[in-house]
Amino acid sequence: MAYIIPQSLILIFALFSLFTSPSHSADPDPLQDFCIADLKAPISVNGFPCKPSSNVTSDDFFFDGLIKEGDTNNLFKSSVTQGNVLAFPGLNTLGISMNRVDLAPGGLNPPHTHPRATESGIVVRGKLLVGLITTANVFYSKILTAGEMFVVPRGLMHFQLNVGEEKALIFTAFNSHLPGAVVASLNLFGSKPSVPDDVLTKAFQVDKSVVDLIKSKFGG
Ligand code: GLV
Ligand code: MN
Numbered sequence: 001m002a003y004i005i006p007q008s009l010i011l012i013f014a015l016f017s018l019f020t021s022p023s024h025s026a027d028p029d030p031l032q033d034f035c036i037a038d039l040k041a042p043i044s045v046n047g048f049p050c051k052p053s054s055n056v057t058s059d060d061f062f063f064d065g066l067i068k069e070g071d072t073n074n075l076f077k078s079s080v081t082q083g084n085v086l087a088f089p090g091l092n093t094l095g096i097s098m099n100r101v102d103l104a105p106g107g108l109n110p111p112h113t114h115p116r117a118t119e120s121g122i123v124v125r126g127k128l129l130v131g132l133i134t135t136a137n138v139f140y141s142k143i144l145t146a147g148e149m150f151v152v153p154r155g156l157m158h159f160q161l162n163v164g165e166e167k168a169l170i171f172t173a174f175n176s177h178l179p180g181a182v183v184a185s186l187n188l189f190g191s192k193p194s195v196p197d198d199v200l201t202k203a204f205q206v207d208k209s210v211v212d213l214i215k216s217k218f219g220g
Contacts, residue, residue, distance in 0.1 A: 026117065026154075026175035027095035036060045037085055037092035047177070048085065048092050063088040066100040066171070075217070077107030078162075085177040097177050101170040103128070103162035110183055111159045117179035119152040119172050121160075126168025132158035157184065190218030 028046065035050035065087050070079025084097040091097050097117075101109050103126065111133075121130070123144045130150045131141035143163060144150060152158040154175075162168040188195055188203075189211075200211040214220075 027093070027177055029095070030093040032093075034061075034090065035093045037089035039086065039089055048089070050092070051089075060090045063090070066098065069167075069169075070100065070102040072102055072104040072107055072167075076110055077104040078102065078109045078160075080109060080181075084174075084179065091177040094177055095175055097174045097179060099172045099174075101160065101172060103160065103168040103170075105162055105165055105167065107162045107168070109160040110185055111157050112181050112183040113155055113157050114152075114174065114176070114179040114181055115155055117174035117176035118154040119158070119174050119179070120149060121152075121170050121172040122149045123147065124169040124171060126162055126166055127164030128168050128170065129161040129163050130158070131161075132156050185214070186218050188220075189214045190220045192220075194220040 032050075034056070035047075036056050037048035038051040039048060041049040063083060066081055066083050068081070070081045072079050079102045081100040081102075082097070083091075083099060085091045088097070101121075103109060123146050125146055127143060127145050129141055130144050131139060132152050133139050134156060142150070145164075160168075160170060188200065194215060197208050197211050200206075201208055204211070
């Protein structure tokens with residue numbers, strides 16, 4: 001006897017496999033051992049073309065760019081040094097990357113999101129208020145010290161504030177070779193060309209003078 005599968009069941013199954021497939025939770029899985037990015041080649045549909053394996057050397061698998069303390073002499077008194085595919089081409093197609101975050105006392109890694117990755121982090125030095133806000137506008141936070149970890153689900157707004165007396169240091173890890181970062185204040189008030197004042201005064205329910213003042217801080 002032949003079984004007839006209703007079309008709606010097939011559709012539900014197809015949608016379910018689409019959203020549960022690993023390629024939709026982070027970067028797609030690699031199809032080869034490695035693909036050291038050729039950063040000079042024009043960007044292809046997804047990621048960078050591989051450099052020929054005959055040109056690959058040991059150096060392609062190592063990166064010392066996170067050794068150095070970042071310069072925190074800036075508006076936010078913080079610095080994010082990125083260890084993504086653009087800095088470390090060996091990460092190309094592997095779906096992972098890391099950052100180093102340095103914060104002077106009182107320094108803030110300002111509210112931002114990563115559109116392409118979930119983030120986890122470990123505090124190596126200092127005392128930090130680590131916070132995130134959900135899509136339902138619920139704020140979660142905790143004060144962390146050395147050895148403690150945090151996680152920020154993909155796309156959620158988050159920050160780290162140094163609430164200690166000393167410098168703070170965090171290493172963060174991502175499930176994308178290029179997580180991207182949208183810093184809320186810079187994105188809205190420092191874009192080029194700038195977002196019209198009318199949009200910002202309405203969005204934040206403030207006068208143009210307030211918008212102009214914030215724009216002046218972020219070069220918008
Ligand atoms: C910290 O939030 C980072 O993006 O490295
Ligand atoms: Mn982050």
